[in-house]
Amino acid sequence: MGFLDIDNVTKSYGAVEVLHKVDIDVQEGEFLVLVGPSGCGKSTLLNMIAGLEGITSGEIRIKDRVMNGVHPSRRNIAMVFQSYALYPNMTVGKNITFGLEMHGTPKPEREKAMKDVAQLLQIEHLLDRKPGQLSGGQRQRVAMGRALVRNPDVFLFDEPLSNLDAKLRVDMRTEIKKLHHRLGTTIVYVTHDQIEAMTLSTRIAVMFNGYVQQLGTPKEIYDTPANLFVATFMGSPAMNVLKVKLEERNGVPHAVMAGADGAERALAMPNAPAAAKAYLGREVMLGIRPEAITDPEGADRNARNIQPLANTVGVTEPAGADTFVTMTLAGKDCVARMRADADVRPGQPFDFAVNMDKAVLFDIETETRIA
Amino acid sequence: MAAASTETAIRSSNVTRVFIYLVLLLFALFYLLPFGIMLVNSLKPLSEITGGNMIALPRDWTIAPWLSAWSTAQIGVEPTGLRPYFINSIVMAVPAVVLSTVVGALNGYVLTKWHFRGATIIFGLLLFSCFIPFQIVLIPMARILGLLDIAGTTTGLILVHFVYGIGFTTLYFRNYYAAFPTELVRAAQIDGAGFFQIFWRIMLPSSGPIIAVSFIWQFTNIWNDFLFGASFASGGGAPMTVALNNLVNSSTGVREYNVHFAGAIMAAAPTLLVYIVAGRYFVRGLMAGSVKG
Numbered sequence: 254m255g256f257l258d259i260d261n262v263t264k265s266y267g268a269v270e271v272l273h274k275v276d277i278d279v280q281e282g283e284f285l286v287l288v289g290p291s292g293c294g295k296s297t298l299l300n301m302i303a304g305l306e307g308i309t310s311g312e313i314r315i316k317d318r319v320m321n322g323v324h325p326s327r328r329n330i331a332m333v334f335q336s337y338a339l340y341p342n343m344t345v346g347k348n349i350t351f352g353l354e355m356h357g358t359p360k361p362e363r364e365k366a367m368k369d370v371a372q373l374l375q376i377e378h379l380l381d382r383k384p385g386q387l388s389g390g391q392r393q394r395v396a397m398g399r400a401l402v403r404n405p406d407v408f409l410f411d412e413p414l415s416n417l418d419a420k421l422r423v424d425m426r427t428e429i430k431k432l433h434h435r436l437g438t439t440i441v442y443v444t445h446d447q448i449e450a451m452t453l454s455t456r457i458a459v460m461f462n463g464y465v466q467q468l469g470t471p472k473e474i475y476d477t478p479a480n481l482f483v484a485t486f487m488g489s490p491a492m493n494v495l496k497v498k499l500e501e502r503n504g505v506p507h508a509v510m511a512g513a514d515g516a517e518r519a520l521a522m523p524n525a526p527a528a529a530k531a532y533l534g535r536e537v538m539l540g541i542r543p544e545a546i547t548d549p550e551g552a553d554r555n556a557r558n559i560q561p562l563a564n565t566v567g568v569t570e571p572a573g574a575d576t577f578v579t580m581t582l583a584g585k586d587c588v589a590r591m592r593a594d595a596d597v598r599p600g601q602p603f604d605f606a607v608n609m610d611k612a613v614l615f616d617i618e619t620e621t622r623i624a
Numbered sequence: 625m626a627a628a629s630t631e632t633a634i635r636s637s638n639v640t641r642v643f644i645y646l647v648l649l650l651f652a653l654f655y656l657l658p659f660g661i662m663l664v665n666s667l668k669p670l671s672e673i674t675g676g677n678m679i680a681l682p683r684d685w686t687i688a689p690w691l692s693a694w695s696t697a698q699i700g701v702e703p704t705g706l707r708p709y710f711i712n713s714i715v716m717a718v719p720a721v722v723l724s725t726v727v728g729a730l731n732g733y734v735l736t737k738w739h740f741r742g743a744t745i746i747f748g749l750l751l752f753s754c755f756i757p758f759q760i761v762l763i764p765m766a767r768i769l770g771l772l773d774i775a776g777t778t779t780g781l782i783l784v785h786f787v788y789g790i791g792f793t794t795l796y797f798r799n800y801y802a803a804f805p806t807e808l809v810r811a812a813q814i815d816g817a818g819f820f821q822i823f824w825r826i827m828l829p830s831s832g833p834i835i836a837v838s839f840i841w842q843f844t845n846i847w848n849d850f851l852f853g854a855s856f857a858s859g860g861g862a863p864m865t866v867a868l869n870n871l872v873n874s875s876t877g878v879r880e881y882n883v884h885f886a887g888a889i890m891a892a893a894p895t896l897l898v899y900i901v902a903g904r905y906f907v908r909g910l911m912a913g914s915v916k917g
Contacts, residue, residue, distance in 0.1 A: 326816030
């Protein structure tokens with residue numbers, strides 16, 4: 254029993270089912286992020302929690318109260334919209350207290366609640382302005398203030414940062430996280446930005462095509478993705494996925510592939526999962542994060558299995574903090590993430606170090622992780 | 625070379641500009657001419673019109689034709705002037721404009737923000753009412769007014785104009801609200817506002833431009849209408865347009881053209897005033913409505 258139960262919920266428009274048996278328990282104080290590409294059903298799910306869209310089958314419960322068919326205003330939720338949805342004709346103060354007014358809160362209490370929230374979000378000096386006179390970041394704060402003032406059970410955020418410029422987005426992201434730490438409220442947050450998902454959440458639900466592909470902590474999602482979709486969607490630059498042959502050599506499974514020169518490269522996988530045995534002699538997908546391929550000096554000292562890999566450097570992209578190196582491996586571009594001062598030159602051979610602890614294997618047919 | 629060519633570009637654009645302004649001025653004069661002639665002749669004694677040049681300025685300036693047209697001229701059989709009919713028109717137009725605007729706004733709100741099965745068909749049918757010629761509805765309308773026992777009254781005329789206006793006002797408000805962010809309505813729903821609270825507190829305060837459009841359109845149409853006025857109101861209940869016709873077409877005595885001109889200006893004044901006061905909102909509102917439709 255969670256604080257917010259999403260219990261086998263589906264959504265259909267006519268004969269088309271857009272959300273299939275979603276089952277998520279959110280604990281009190283959790284920060285759940287629904288992440289996925291557009292059209293994956295994440296916003297629909299959020300709107301169903303808010304009560305703005307009907308539930309076709311299944312149940313949504315908040316504090317063990319069934320919410321199916323309950324009006325949005327009686328669910329004790331608050332929502333921050335992508336466009337902020339501030340009432341353009343009302344002042345900031347009115348915007349914040351409108352919900353309280355509609356719920357019949359007496360005026361002195363409204364004023365006090367407004368003052369508290371304005372102080373918390375540092376928007377006291379804006380209370381008499383209209384939304385049209387505010388900057389994007391200020392509007393964002395007001396929208397959060399409007400949600401906070403109701404003191405709801407669950408906060409719903411619908412891509413709240415996507416209308417801000419890159420720098421402000423990072424600032425507000427930190428702000429939201431601080432707010433969550435301070436208030437300890439339960440939050441469901443929708444985004445298509447995997448970095449937002451990783452940084453903010455206590456748990457992530459990766460969605461695609463109306464299915465929850467994987468539900469887990471950011472570390473679980475990142476290190477042990479359930480399938481190829483999750484593996485490539487989460488992380489930037491994306492995980493390298495290479496088609497390799499799994500062979501047993503000296504009693505140890507090896508991932509065998511062609512290097513840039515066409516000659517064979519073999520990476521030993523002594524810690525390969527037991528299930529990998531069944532794939533010996535067959536082709537599988539090998540997933541390696543760019544940061545697991547480094548120069549030998551930059552490799553993780555705590556890693557148990559670092560494999561050398563000699564290969565020709567393709568392109569180098571210095572990005573300040575790191576240098577990204579692209580090389581050809583198993584017939585595909587493969588990105589490695591090096592220290593900024595690593596001595597790599599395009600077209601030259603280089604000895605890479607591959608942290609095989611972090612490598613994952615996927616079945617070619619089902620695209621699920623072999624574990 | 626570059627500098628020279630910019631200079632010539634500026635010079636030629638100045639020439640073009642002067643030319644454009646001249647043409648525009650000419651057209652403006654052309655359009656103002658009839659009004660000018662009406663004004664000039666309404667300020668002359670009748671003898672100057674019948675005996676001389678209609679375009680010349682008055683030799684004896686007088687406001688007697690205006691006073692006569694307003695309060696003593698023969699309208700039909702009564703020497704009442706246009707005043708009671710002017711009041712009739714106001715009493716008819718104001719409620720009809722307000723009612724049709726409010727109902728059009730409600731319709732637009734429901735059609736765009738509260739989706740229901742068949743909304744598009746209903747909107748289509750409402751639109752259809754914009755294209756029905758007035759003449760077609762005369763007889764059924766007369767029958768209904770008779771059944772409601774308001775035939776020949778100003779109340780009857782209000783009803784006719786109110787119902788006939790809904791099609792247009794709905795069209796305006798639907799298009800305007802289609803571009804109005806639905807997230808605002810959803811936010812208000814979560815905040816606990818009901819159907820009418822959202823309408824009064826959120827939608828209407830943001831509808832200034834389109835209210836102006838609806839108001840101008842409805843007021844001009846209702847004020848200028850002759851057919852319904854002539855058909856459904858009789859005698860003392862007639863609107864301004866019908867009374868003006870009765871003033872000009874009265875067959876007794878001398879035709880007092882100066883009084884006719886004064887009366888015609890009086891009949892046109894309110895719509896002119898509305899355009900001058902709210903005209904810029906009219907254009908703005910039409911543009912706003914046409915962004916998404």
